[in-house]
Amino acid sequence: MGSLALRGVRKAYGPVVALEGLDLELRVGEVVGLVGQNGSGKSTLLKILSGLASPDRGEILLDGEPILLDSAAAAARYGIGMVHQEQSLIPNLTVAENIFLDKAHASKRFGLYNWPALNRAARLQLQKLGVDIPTNKRVEDLRFSARQQVEFAKVLAIEEMVDRPPLILFDEPTSLLTPDEIQALFAQINRLRARASIVFVSHRLEEVLEISDRVVVLTDGRKVAERTKQSIDREELYELMVGRQRVDPSIQHRDRHVTGAAPLLEVDRLASEPHFHGISFKIGRGEILGIAGVLGSGAEELCRALFGAIKPDAGTIAFNGGASGPGSPRAAVQLGIGYLPSDRRSEGMLPGRSITENAVITYGGQYGWKSWLLSRRKEREAAQRWIRRLKVKMDKEGAPISSLSGGNQQKVILAKWLLGRNLRLLLLDHPSRGLDPGARDDLFEVVREQVDKGLSVIFVADTIAELLELSDRIIVMRDGEVTAEFNPALGALPREEDIVAAMV
Numbered sequence: 001m002g003s004l005a006l007r008g009v010r011k012a013y014g015p016v017v018a019l020e021g022l023d024l025e026l027r028v029g030e031v032v033g034l035v036g037q038n039g040s041g042k043s044t045l046l047k048i049l050s051g052l053a054s055p056d057r058g059e060i061l062l063d064g065e066p067i068l069l070d071s072a073a074a075a076a077r078y079g080i081g082m083v084h085q086e087q088s089l090i091p092n093l094t095v096a097e098n099i100f101l102d103k104a105h106a107s108k109r110f111g112l113y114n115w116p117a118l119n120r121a122a123r124l125q126l127q128k129l130g131v132d133i134p135t136n137k138r139v140e141d142l143r144f145s146a147r148q149q150v151e152f153a154k155v156l157a158i159e160e161m162v163d164r165p166p167l168i169l170f171d172e173p174t175s176l177l178t179p180d181e182i183q184a185l186f187a188q189i190n191r192l193r194a195r196a197s198i199v200f201v202s203h204r205l206e207e208v209l210e211i212s213d214r215v216v217v218l219t220d221g222r223k224v225a226e227r228t229k230q231s232i233d234r235e236e237l238y239e240l241m242v243g244r245q246r247v248d249p250s251i252q253h254r255d256r257h258v259t260g261a262a263p264l265l266e267v268d269r270l271a272s273e274p275h276f277h278g279i280s281f282k283i284g285r286g287e288i289l290g291i292a293g294v295l296g297s298g299a300e301e302l303c304r305a306l307f308g309a310i311k312p313d314a315g316t317i318a319f320n321g322g323a324s325g326p327g328s329p330r331a332a333v334q335l336g337i338g339y340l341p342s343d344r345r346s347e348g349m350l351p352g353r354s355i356t357e358n359a360v361i362t363y364g365g366q367y368g369w370k371s372w373l374l375s376r377r378k379e380r381e382a383a384q385r386w387i388r389r390l391k392v393k394m395d396k397e398g399a400p401i402s403s404l405s406g407g408n409q410q411k412v413i414l415a416k417w418l419l420g421r422n423l424r425l426l427l428l429d430h431p432s433r434g435l436d437p438g439a440r441d442d443l444f445e446v447v448r449e450q451v452d453k454g455l456s457v458i459f460v461a462d463t464i465a466e467l468l469e470l471s472d473r474i475i476v477m478r479d480g481e482v483t484a485e486f487n488p489a490l491g492a493l494p495r496e497e498d499i500v501a502a503m504v
């Protein structure tokens with residue numbers, strides 16, 4: 001049995017202290033759940049453990065001996081590997097190549113692959129997970145969940161390289177998986193548990209409590225609680241993290257009323273092959289339409305089409321009484337349509353620019369151009385109001401957006417849309433992905449408040465619980481078609497299993 005320990009670890013980025021005085025023990029046979037608000041230091045800790053960042057102070061001990069983790073290769077030599085949230089696979093290489101990509105493997109001679117040996121070795125890795133994926137298939141041709149298993153197998157291949165039990169780090173591994181796929185992942189983690197130490201980072205507290213033996217809570221870079229799974233429940237964990245009690249959202253839902261039936265948007269037999277076809281629905285002013293669908297259901301592309309980013313092949317979009325929907329994102333913005341994409345990093349932000357610049361980028365100029373200084377000041381003040389309201393954790397507004405933690409970047413991108421004075425329809429594609437549970441509740445509160453003032457929202461949900469919590473109406477999509485429609489605003493809350501049945 002071995003153990004890895006952090007002692008007094010500190011890490012700062014300029015004036016921002018990301019981790020302070022952190023002591024943590026990771027033992028073989030144990031899953032440690034790591035939770036904390038956005039910006040509390042979780043990613044920084046994972047980076048330190050995987051050799052991607054070095055602590056400023058403190059030490060890392062392996063079986064009591066100090067070790068230096070100054071690169072990913074050094075971490076791999078000690079048996080440490082990370083299953084990344086955004087997968088690290090190379091799409092046009094085969095499964096086998098990806099599994100052994102960064103490892104010197106015996107199946108490579110004189111720079112050339114011995115393909116049979118490589119495929120055999122890859123099959124062995126996949127067998128450890130109990131999965132059967134063709135090892136000569138290119139990764140781009142696999143479903144997302146299969147790609148994640150390859151990612152997992154790639155990390156597990158570290159096991160053969162070292163003579164000690166591995167430490168496997170999972171960074172929000174479930175956010176793109178279906179409930180069944182999550183259970184399959186948990187079964188694999190359970191199988192692995194006996195011969196590895198595992199760190200599981202997630203904002204989904206139920207899942208953390210299900211899979212972890214011990215839960216560690218970080219606040220502002222410090223460990224504020226460490227509990228065994230038996231000694232804590234979801235509510236207490238939420239309170240420890242967020243610093244307040246959770247309000248039951250179902251009560252808020254009952255209090256909401258749909259403000260008007262006049263349709264703001266009418267979609268009729270809309271199609272964009274191969275993504276979706278025959279999609280028809282209406283959404284009224286002040287209404288929240290939730291869309292359920294797994295990856296590949298077409299829900300994401302539908303949002304893009306409503307924002308004018310994908311041209312439909314057939315059907316019509318009538319917005320606000322107009323005959324046609326937006327022909328381009330620019331036209332969408334002018335019509336009062338906002339869109340929070342699920343891939344915020346590549347589509348939603350300008351990484352080199354400051355937090356404020358990112359917030360005002362879309363609606364710059366909405367206070368007029370006459371008095372330039374006055375308008376800019378109003379713009380900034382409006383941005384600052386939203387940034388405060390959404391509790392963006394930052395050093396200063398002039399800092400680059402890329403210096404924020406993932407969840408806080410997301411809040412800024414959301415603020416960018418909320419700034420729009422003529423915003424009528426907001427398309428939210430997985431808005432809570434990456435947000436901590438408190439931030440997620442704050443976001444939903446903001447959405448409800450804006451909807452009460454007449455904003456309409458289309459929202460592709462991360463989980464069914466969220467869908468039920470926020471939506472007035474729900475449509476379910478599968479393989480590009482609407483397979484079911486539910487109407488919780490009329491009082492009948494659909495059953496979770498009915499929604500799932502229409503999804504998969």
Ligand SMILES: Nc1ncnc2c1ncn2[C@@H]1O[C@H](COP(=O)(O)OP(=O)(O)OP(=O)(O)O)[C@@H](O)[C@H]1O
Pocket residue numbers: 013016017018036037038039040041042043044045393394402403404405406407408434436
């Ligand atoms: N490269 C960087 N430059 C400046 N500050 C940084 C940098 N990376 C992280 N930080 C800061 O360190 C703190 C911790 O960030 P970290 O990404 O570890 O948080 P997190 O808990 O993973 O958040 P999230 O849940 O949003 O992913 C934050 O205040 C963040 O702004």
